[in-house]
Amino acid sequence: MTYCPALFISAPASGSGKTCVTAAIARSQVRRGQRVRVFKTGPDFLDPSILERASGAPVYQLDLFMGGFAHCQALLAAAAREADLILVEGVMGLFDGKPSSADLAAAFGLPVMCVIDASAMAQTFAALATGLANFRPGLQHCGVVANRVGSEAHGRMAAEGLPDDLPLLAALPREPRLILPERHLGLVQALEQPGLDAQLDAWADAWDAARRPGFAFKPLPIEDAIETAPRPLLAGRRIAIARDAAFGFIYPANLDTLRALGAELHFFSPLAHEPLPACDAVWLPGGYPELRTERLAAHPTLAGALARHVAAGKPLLAECGGMLALLDELTDAAGDTHRMAGLLPGRAHVQQHLAALGLQAIAWPEGPLRGHSYHYSTLETPLPPIAKASNPNGGKTAEALYQQGSLRASYVHHYFPSNPEAVAAFFKS
Structure with a gap:
C-alpha cells in the first residue's frame, strides 16, 4: 500500500470549469515544489495537453472501458510511488456515461470535489451541491468549488446552506482573461497557445487567493499494482x-x-x-x-x-x-x-x-x-x-x-x- 494525497475533480456538467480548476491546482502545487501527476477520465486529447503543461508531467487516461480496472490501478499506483499529489479530472457531469466519473471515483475510493458554475445562481448553489453529494451513497465528497462568482458577496451567498461536511473550498472569480480558447472538438491544443504558461500562472494565483483556510490534501491509501509487461513482439521494429x-x-x-x-x-x-x-x-x-x-x-x-x-x-x-x-x-x-x-x-x-x-x-x-x-x-x-x-x-x-x-x-x-x-x-x- 502506498499513501499519496489524491483528489477527483468533477462537476454537474461539461463547461463548468473542471480543466481550469484542475490546472490551477496543479500549477499552484508545482510552484510549491510538489511533484504532481494528473489523470483525465475517459478519452480526451485536448484537456490533457493543458494539464500536462500545468503539471510538467504526461497526463494519462483513466478509463474503465478502454483500459479496464487493473490497468487504471497500475497507472494510479505508479503515480503514487513518485508523486506528492494525484489529481484526476472527470469527464462531463459526475454521473454521466457508462462508466461514469462517479464509477471511477468509487472504484478507487478517490475523494470528489465538484466544480459548480455559480455565475447564474446564488443560494441554489447549495441545493445543487448537496444533491450531487447525496445522489449516490458511498462516494466520498470532500467539498465544492464555486466557479465564476461575480464578487465576494456572491461567493458567500453560494456557501449559504452547505452542510459542515461539504464545505466551500474556493470561490473563483469570473475573469475573461482566464478563459481558454476553443474550436470544434474542444480546447485549442496547448502547443498552439503561446501565452498558456502565463495564463496557467494566473489560474494558480486565482486559486491561491480563492481557496478557503483549512483546505488541505490528505494522504490516501492506493493499492500497489504493477501491470504485466507485454512480450517484446516488436523488438527491432x-x-x-x-x-x-x-x-x-x-x-x-x-x-x-x-x-x-x-x-x-x-x-x-x-x-x-x-x-x-x-x-x-x-x-x-x-x-x-x-x-x-x-x-x-x-x-x-x-x-x-x-x-x-x-x-x-x-x-x-x-x-x-x-x-x-x-x-x-x-x-x-x-x-x-x-x-x-x-x-x-x-x-x-x-x-x-x-x-x-x-x-x-x-x-x-x-x-x-x-x-x-x-x-x-x-x-x-x-x-x-x-x-x-x-x-x-x-x-x-x-x-x-x-x-x-x-x-x-x-x-x-x-x-x-x-x-x-x-x-x-x-x-x-
Missing part, C-alpha cells in the same frame, strides 16, 4: 509517428505500449516538412489536418514516401485525422475542397455540427481493441469495411475499419493497452 499540431492526438499510454513491445519510435512533423523517417511501419494519429491542408499539400516528399511505403507492403495505421490526410479530397468547414495524399480512395466533408461521438469496441483481424470516436467530418469511400465497431452505451456511433493493402484506417482512436498483442501483430505484419 522502427515505427515512424507523425506528431505536430496536425497530428497531435496521441495517448501517452499508446507510446508506452509500443516501447514495451520493443519498438523504436521515430517522430516526425509533416507540418515542418520533415521527411518520413526510415521505418518498418507508420502511424498517422488524429489531429487537425483539416485546418492545415495547404501546408500538408505543400510537403515535397511525404505523399510519395507513404505511397512507396504501402506499395512495399509495410503497415500504415491512420486514425481519424490521419485517415483524412490520406484521402483523395477533403472539404473543410468553409466549403473549400482540398486535394489530399490520395492513398485512400474517397472524400470527406467537415460539417458544422458533430458527426460522431462515443466509446468504441472493434474487432481487428488480429484481435479486439477498444477506443473512442469524436469527429465533425463525414466520409465517402468505395472501400467496404473489414470490421465495424460497437458502442458499449448503445449509441449510434459505430465506426468502420478499412483496409487497402497494408494501409489500415478508421475514425476510431485506438487505445493500444487494450490489446498490445493485436497492435504488435499489425505493426509487425
Whole structure:
C-alpha cells in the first residue's frame, strides 16, 4: 500500500470549469515544489495537453472501458510511488456515461470535489451541491468549488446552506482573461497557445487567493499494482509517428505500449516538412489536418514516401485525422475542397455540427481493441469495411475499419493497452 494525497475533480456538467480548476491546482502545487501527476477520465486529447503543461508531467487516461480496472490501478499506483499529489479530472457531469466519473471515483475510493458554475445562481448553489453529494451513497465528497462568482458577496451567498461536511473550498472569480480558447472538438491544443504558461500562472494565483483556510490534501491509501509487461513482439521494429499540431492526438499510454513491445519510435512533423523517417511501419494519429491542408499539400516528399511505403507492403495505421490526410479530397468547414495524399480512395466533408461521438469496441483481424470516436467530418469511400465497431452505451456511433493493402484506417482512436498483442501483430505484419 502506498499513501499519496489524491483528489477527483468533477462537476454537474461539461463547461463548468473542471480543466481550469484542475490546472490551477496543479500549477499552484508545482510552484510549491510538489511533484504532481494528473489523470483525465475517459478519452480526451485536448484537456490533457493543458494539464500536462500545468503539471510538467504526461497526463494519462483513466478509463474503465478502454483500459479496464487493473490497468487504471497500475497507472494510479505508479503515480503514487513518485508523486506528492494525484489529481484526476472527470469527464462531463459526475454521473454521466457508462462508466461514469462517479464509477471511477468509487472504484478507487478517490475523494470528489465538484466544480459548480455559480455565475447564474446564488443560494441554489447549495441545493445543487448537496444533491450531487447525496445522489449516490458511498462516494466520498470532500467539498465544492464555486466557479465564476461575480464578487465576494456572491461567493458567500453560494456557501449559504452547505452542510459542515461539504464545505466551500474556493470561490473563483469570473475573469475573461482566464478563459481558454476553443474550436470544434474542444480546447485549442496547448502547443498552439503561446501565452498558456502565463495564463496557467494566473489560474494558480486565482486559486491561491480563492481557496478557503483549512483546505488541505490528505494522504490516501492506493493499492500497489504493477501491470504485466507485454512480450517484446516488436523488438527491432522502427515505427515512424507523425506528431505536430496536425497530428497531435496521441495517448501517452499508446507510446508506452509500443516501447514495451520493443519498438523504436521515430517522430516526425509533416507540418515542418520533415521527411518520413526510415521505418518498418507508420502511424498517422488524429489531429487537425483539416485546418492545415495547404501546408500538408505543400510537403515535397511525404505523399510519395507513404505511397512507396504501402506499395512495399509495410503497415500504415491512420486514425481519424490521419485517415483524412490520406484521402483523395477533403472539404473543410468553409466549403473549400482540398486535394489530399490520395492513398485512400474517397472524400470527406467537415460539417458544422458533430458527426460522431462515443466509446468504441472493434474487432481487428488480429484481435479486439477498444477506443473512442469524436469527429465533425463525414466520409465517402468505395472501400467496404473489414470490421465495424460497437458502442458499449448503445449509441449510434459505430465506426468502420478499412483496409487497402497494408494501409489500415478508421475514425476510431485506438487505445493500444487494450490489446498490445493485436497492435504488435499489425505493426509487425
